[in-house]
Amino acid sequence: MSRKEFVELIEQNAWTLDRLADKLRLARAESIGYPRQLMSILVRLHQGGRARLKDIARREHLSASNLCAAFRRLERDGLVVRFIDEEDRRNTWYSVSEAGATKAVFAMDLFRAGVERVFAHVSREDEVRLTDAMRVMKEILQKVELNNA
Numbered sequence: 164m165s166r167k168e169f170v171e172l173i174e175q176n177a178w179t180l181d182r183l184a185d186k187l188r189l190a191r192a193e194s195i196g197y198p199r200q201l202m203s204i205l206v207r208l209h210q211g212g213r214a215r216l217k218d219i220a221r222r223e224h225l226s227a228s229n230l231c232a233a234f235r236r237l238e239r240d241g242l243v244v245r246f247i248d249e250e251d252r253r254n255t256w257y258s259v260s261e262a263g264a265t266k267a268v269f270a271m272d273l274f275r276a277g278v279e280r281v282f283a284h285v286s287r288e289d290e291v292r293l294t295d296a297m298r299v300m301k302e303i304l305q306k307v308e309l310n311n312a
Contacts, residue, residue, distance in 0.1 A: 187277040195270055201233055202270050205242060205259060209267035213246075213258035242266055 195202055204223060220230045237243040242263035248254035
C-alpha cells in the first residue's frame with residue numbers, strides 16, 4: 164500500500180463516518196431540544212470532567228467569546244456549573260451539574276441507540292471484522308494524538 168492510498172482511505176473513511184455521525188446527531192438533537200454543538204460540549208465535559216474555558220474552546224475549535232455564550236445558556240438552564248479559580252482568577256472552570264450529567268447520559272444513550280439502528284443490518288461476521296479493525300484504529304489514533312499533542 165502506498166502513502167497516497169493510505170491518505171485516500173483516511174479521507175474516505177472520515178467522510179463516511181461524518182455522514183453517519185450527521186444521521187445520528189440529527190435524531191439526537193431533535194429528542195433533546197438543544198443544538199448539536201451544545202450537546203457535544205456537554206457530553207464531552209461530562210466524559211472528561213471539569214475543564215478550563217480556554218481548554219474547552221481549543222478542543223471545540225471555538226473562540227472563548229462564542230463558548231462563553233454557549234456556557235451562559237447551559238449555566239442558565241442548570242446543566243453546567245462555573246467556578247473561578249481562586250489561585251488564578253483569570254481561569255474559569257466548568258463542570259456538569261447533576262442535571263447536566265443526566266442530560267449527557269440521555270444524549271449518549273440516544274447516540275448508542277442510533278448506532279444500533281444504523282448498524283442493525285450488518286452481518287455478525289462484518290461486525291466482528293469492523294470491531295477488530297476499530298480496536299486497531301483506536302490504538303493507532305491514540306498514539307497519533309499523543310505525538311501531536
